[in-house]
Amino acid sequence: MNLNAAPKWRITSEQGKRNYENACHTYPAQAIVDLKALRDNMAHMIDMVGGPHSGTAVMGVVKADAYGHGLVPTALAALAGGATWLGTAQSHEALVLRRAGIGSDRAHILTWLYNGEQVPADRLITNDIDISVGSLEGIDEIAAAARSVGKPARVHVKVDTGFGRNGFTPQIFDQALEKLEKYTAEGSIQVIGQWSHLAVADAPDNPDFVEATEMQIRTFNEFTARMEKAGVPPQIRHLANTAATFDRPDIHFELTRPGIGLYGYEPDPAMGEPSDWGITPAMTLQAQLGTVKDLEAGHGISYGRTYITEEDTSTAIMPLGYADGIHRSASGFNTAGARHQIHMGGPVRIMTSNGPRLVRVSGRVCMDQCILDLRGKASDLGVSEGDTVVLFGPGRGEAFAEPTADDWARAADTISYEIFTCLRNRIPRLYLNSDILPESDRAMLDPTTLL
DSSP states (O other), X not given: XXXXXXXXXXXXXXXXXXXXXXXXXXXXXXXXXEHHHHHHHHHHHHHHTTOTTSSOEEEEEOHHHHHTTOHHHHHHHHHHTTOOEEEEEEHHHHHHHHHHTOOTTTOEEEEEEOOTTTOOHHHHHHTTOEEEEOSHHHHHHHHHHXXXXXXOEEEEEXXXXXXXXSSBOGGGHHHHHHHHHHHHHHTSEEEEEEEOOOSSTTOTTOHHHHHHHHHHHHHHHHHHHHHHHTTOOOSEEEOXXXXXXXXXXXXXXXXXXXXGGGGTOOSSGGGOOGGGXXXXXXXXXXXXXXXXXXXXXXXXXXXXXXXXXXXXXXXXXXXXXXXXXXXXXXXXXXXXXTTOSOBOOOEEEEEETTEEEXXXXXXXOOSSOEEEEOSSOHHHHTOOTTOEEEEEOOOOOGGGTOOOHHHHHHHHTSOHHHHHHTOOTTSOEEEEOGGGSOHHHHTTSOGGGBO
């Protein structure tokens, strides 16, 4: 009998059981996304800003296929939690949300990443999608598209308060205001919002970074004053990311834009852990083991012989590699290997006959697989081919020996965002607790993905 390190999933229907079995037959790894966790995370952040009647709305940022969690399912879960705005970087994802059936009567959608010559502005405007403008060319293109479809464009003016990315700098803002005033007067543009990005709000332990955030806030307010003076005041302002949603109520304004918080993670380990903020990671990544075999001491593992077995042991193939989005930087080295240094590989929860155990990626991550040193004989541990292991999940406390995306981020020298946004779509996404959605919303989802 195969051992299972994953939770006992709440599958409530025969179709859900078939979906799970089909996913396991399709690919030897699955990403399980808990829609209830997504909903509850959103509801919690709405409470953080004062509740649904506080005057501050909350946007569910679902860019990048909802950080790898799945665009439409995540958007619906965020709406179920009380979000009234959705945000996508790329315009095509905003259009996908409208085509899925999320109408303007239910959610505003903002999109912000494009070049001024090729933005599908006409389709965005006709689909009641708000558009960010941060360049002079962009303003002209949006206004021209609005005239062509006979409908004003709802725009949010992006200002650069010190991030150095998109948005108008103070030096060219007068030119932007002239255009905005002109196009507002002719009825082709309606200025809805003013917004910007914070650079270091997730580092409250660094006094220099705290001051940098304060400077960005002052600059943001100066931009507001200039818009008001020009006769194009913003109806809403939004500056707060997840970090500022958590701990800067003074800049919640009329809208906040939590991204990583929706998915159950803190923006930076300097801010603590998810549980410190009342949120729960929504994704669990699991896989089924391939070959399990015994190796003698002194045997090299994977490319470059960066890991050499230090004693007689057993190894197991975990059939996920960098082609799946598993970071090669999460490879494991030991001092017996060619580099003569220790680097702890990505952590993996396995189940043994004596309970759960944490093992590590050993040797270099390959294109389609990793190797795990079980640090013992598989026959003694009860580990065998076909066992389900967990790369990361909610954590569930120290006794569970369950890694999180934060743990993988430490192993790969990156951030949790990159751990799940890099997961390739060849890994099936399965959705848990879809019954938290109205039946009409469930109908928008692929029924073969629901547990």
